[in-house]
Amino acid sequence: MVVLLNTHCHFVLLLLATLSCFSLKFCLGEDRITFLTPIKDSETLLSRSGVFRLGFLTPVNSTVHLRYVGIWYGKVPVQTVVWVANKDTPINDTTGVVSISNDGNLVVTHGRNLLLWSTNLTVPVATNATWVQLMDNGNLRLQDNINNREILWESFEHPYNSLLPRMNLGTDNRARENLKLTSWRSYVDPSPGNYTAGLVPFTFPELLIWKSNVPVWRSGPWNGQVFIGLPDVPLFIDGFNLNNDNQGTLSMSFANDSFMYHMNLDPNGAMYFRSWNTSTRAWTVDAIIPSTTCDVYNRCGPFASCSLKEVPLCNCIKGFVPRNNIEWNGGSWSNECVRRVPLQCKGDGFIKMQRMKVPANAEQSLANEKNCPKQCIDNCSCTAYAYDRGIGCMLWSGNLVDMQSSLWSGIDLYIRVAHSELKTHTRSKRAIMITAPVLGVAFVAAVCVILACRKFKKRPAPEKDRSAELLFKKMEELTSDNESASNQVKLKDLPLFEFKVLATATDSFSPGNKLGQGGFGPVYKGKLPEGQEIAVKRLSRASGQGLEELMNEVVVISKLQHRNLVKLLGCCIEGEERLLVYEYMPKKSLDAYLFDPLKQKILDWRTRFNIMEGICRGLLYLHRDSRLKIIHRDLKASNILLDDNLNPKISDFGLARVFRANEDEANTRRVVGTYGYMSPEYAMEGLFSEKSDVFSLGVLFLEIISGRKNSHKEENNLNLLAYAWKLWNDGEVASLADPVVLDESFGKEITKCVHIGLLCVQEIANDRPSVSTVIGMLTTEITNLPEPKQPAFIARGGVYEAECSDQSSQKVSINDVSLSTVTGR
Incomplete structure (x- = not known):
């Protein structure tokens, strides 16, 4: 009887032990895998707070x-994969099955225990000793359950295509490897692609992107706060930290510890910085690098600099000329620039280049700021130097490659040139120095003469600046035929900013705050x-636009409120200053994304469709639903x-025309607008509606659908309208x-939108x-949409030739400047 009882107890205990083994996963939590609790294809592992999930997936x-x-990401409805184990062996x-093997490794197997992937560690522990x-934070850890939970392996030390907060790039302390990101082969194939990105332990650490081990982008050296020469990526100031501990470790950290941020190396070689937007339930792209064509490594060849603000993009730096002028002028910039005058070593000097992304392969010098130039000039092989307080003295010898100018994070670079070249460079400065005092004396004399004349004629003292009052008086007259007195534009209707307030807000209209340039002038x-963040448009004296355009803008937009129209906050009229606020x-203009090979990927088809619809609704409001009838x-x-x-807002109403209530069409002798977008009846006859x-x-x-400018020539030298008509x-x-957006599931919708676009560009307005x-x-x-008729191909040859009279000047812009002024026939 006792034996039977003991046997029964042993059976119960064994049963309890077995059940406890099967329920161990639930005891420990759903975030763990043990020897007894593997996960199968239908199961997933969830981190404690549910931020990340591990399991089997299909892209x-x-x-x-x-x-x-x-x-x-476990809480994101859109599948966002940040790490893959069996990337080569799907x-x-x-x-x-994902499990712990007998030797303590984490493994992926299938079928009859066929091994596909393993952490591949020699783990000197017993079976069931690791978990x-x-x-x-998204890190997958293999730990020793016996030796004080020692971490034996972790996914953060084996990054793939994504960098998460608290993750490191650079030299790994455990494996002593240089940890890099590797792109997927394609958006649906996680196997290793052609691009890698990582921190390079040069003399000064830099981030690089490679394609098949060849550099395609370089950040510039780290100065303790930012990579010198990096494009406008504010995250590198506020969110990143480089632990420069002589081990070359770059760690990524954010003030917000939600882990809903990541950096992703895209299959096409671009790094995207994304944050999760809880209101839109979508990823927001905060930055992309490389973001412009100038960011491409060594875009312009040795001794040349790239600038988006110049035409052409590439120019030889001061003191240098193209080796082959014919190739250079034809847009082939790979052939290097050469010195105009050879160096003499003794007697050489330096030409200063401001706000530069410094060249690659900088050498370190212990010289201080004062002695840095001497360190370079005393070395005949030194070709340039720069000094940054965070780095110190940097020297270059040999070719200078991968330079950009006019960057917000750039520093001054000093190029070594021959003494005679230095004289040429300073000649213009000397002329200015000589001319300036002469002009100053002449100016003072002129002022004295004017004051004497005024005193002699006993003219009254000048009144205070009444520019704003006069401007608004003209506005009231302009709108009197279109609105009742209660709806007319009044001085009190729109805030007037003081010029000094706007100057302070824009840091005295600093080039670093410049957002762009239009026909009206620069925008800061x-x-x-x-x-409150604002955009300030400042009238340029060189602009073809002036008081009339500013009046138009204020009259039109001050009384309009629509989600697809940009909001005017106020204006400033002081003396000769004309500014709109x-x-x-933050996302700037549509063309900055649409025509950029890297940024256009952000505009998927659904986004582009929403942009087209939003533009239409804003335009309908202007034409029919607002208190004023307006043609943009x-x-x-x-x-x-x-x-x-990425919701669209129509802007720039400087050229808009307010129609009277009974007007449907008007005629003008001053044709304004941008060729490539102008209707034929307007460009040729001055008729608009x-x-x-x-x-x-x-x-x-058609531009939004294709991602190409109308001015861009397709096959047989056809512009976009002609090419669309041919297709x-x-x-x-x-x-x-x-x-980027071509997808069979959207095929019908894309075809319909092209159809609508062709209907809109028909030659006859009534069609x-x-x-x-x-x-x-x-x-x-x-x-059953009507069949489109042939579009008006008015942009043949790139520039439309219009007849002009003596009454107006001809100022033509093609697709990128806001103002064209010609005379209609």
């Missing part, structure tokens, strides 16, 4: 059902004392601004779409649909 949009073990069925935990970013649009007359990609969520804006809208549609006739309309009709076509399932 989104993949047409092949291959299974990979990876880590992705599973083609659902028999996969794996998925941490809330600023911040008011209360913290707008809400700041300069609708183009650079005048469409994007907010944080709602249908003029519809023509511009059609051009915008329409050939039955290949869908091929017009930008490859074009109204904006309300366009919205109906976009937002409904209408399939």
Whole structure:
């Protein structure tokens, strides 16, 4: 009886032990894998707070059902994978298992325990002595359960295509390896791609991106706060830290510890910095590098600098000329620039270049700021020097490559040139120094004469500046025929800013705050004392626009309120200063994304469709729904601004025309606008109406769909309208779409949008649909759209030649400047 009882007790204990083994996963938590609790294809591991999940996945949009073990964001509805284990060995069925092997390694197997991936460690521990935990920061850890939970392996030391907060790039302390990111082969294939990115322990640490081990982008050296010469990526100031402990470790950290940030190396070699937007439930792209064509490594060749503000982009630095002028002028900049005058060693000097991304391969010198120039001049092989307080003295010898100018984070670079070259460079300065005093004396004399004349004629003292009052008086007269007295533009209706307030907000209109340049003048970013960010448009004296355009802008936009129109906050009229103050649009203009090979990837098809619809709704408000009937007359990609969520807002109303209530069409002898977007009846006859804006809208549609400018020449030297018409006739309309958005699931919608675009650019104005009709076509399932007629190809040869009279000057801009002034026939 006792024996039977003991046997029964042993059986119960064994049963309890077995059940406890199966429930161990639930005891320890769902964030762990143990020897007894592997996970199968249908199961996942969830970090303690649910931020990250590990399990089997198939990449989104993949047409092949291959299974990979990876880590992705658990709280994000869009699959966002940050790490993959068996990237080279996918599973083609659902028999996969992630488990702890007998030797203590974390392994991925399938079928009959066929090994596909392993942490591959020699673990001197007994079976069931290790376990794996998925941490809330996305790190997967293999730990020793016996030796004080020693970390034996972790995914953060084996990064793939994503860098997460608290993750390191650079030299790994444990493995002594240089940790790098590696891109996927494609968006649906996680196997290793052609691009890698990482920290290079040069004399001064730098971030690099390589394609097949060849550099394609370089950040510039780290100075303790920022990479010198990095494009406008504010995250590197506020969110990143480089632990320069002589071990070359770059760590990524944010003040916000939510871990909903990451940096991703895209299959095409671009690094995206993304943060999760809880309101839109989508990833927001905070920055992309490289972001411009000038960011491409050694874009312009040795001894040349790249600048987006210059035409052409590439120019030999001061003291140098192209080796082959014919190739250089033809746009082939790979051939190096050469010195105009050979160095003599003794007697050489330096030419200063401001706000530069310094060249590659800097050498360190212990010289202080005062002795840095001497350190270079005493070494005949030294070709340039620079000094930064965070780094110290930097010297270069040999070729100077990968330089950019006019960067907000750039520093002054001093180029060594021959003494005679230095004289040439300073000659113009000397002329200015001589001329300035002479002009100053002449100016003072002129002022004295004027004052004497005024005193002699006993003219009254000048009144205070009444420019603003006179301006608003003209505005009231301008709007008196269109609105009742209660709706007229009054001085009190729109805030007037003091010039000194706007100057302070923009740091005295610093070049570093310049957002862009339009026909009206430059636009600057600023911040008011209360913290509100603004965009300030300042009238340029060289602009073809002036008081009339500013009046137009204020009259038109001050009374308009619509989610797809940019908001005017106020203006400033003091003396000769004319400034307009707008809400700041952080994503800048549509053309900055649409025509950039790297940024255009952000604009997927759904985003582009929403942008087209938003532009239409803003335009409909102008034409029909606002208190004023307004024709914009300069609708183009650079005048469409994007907010944080990439919603479009129509801007730049300096050329807009307010119609009277009974007007449908008007005629002008002063044709304004941008060629490539102008309707034929407006460009040739000066006739404009709602249908003029519809023509511009059609051009915008085709540009948004294709990602190409109308001025860009396609096959057979056709512009975009002609090329779209050719594809329409050939039955290949869908091929017009930008490859970035081309998808079979959107094929019909893309074809319909091209169809609508062609209807809008028909040559005869009456054949074009109204904006309300366009919205109906976009937002409904209408399939029987009218056949389009041949578009007006008015941009042949790049510049339209118009007859001009003595009464107006001709100022022509093509696709990127806000103002064109010609005379209609």
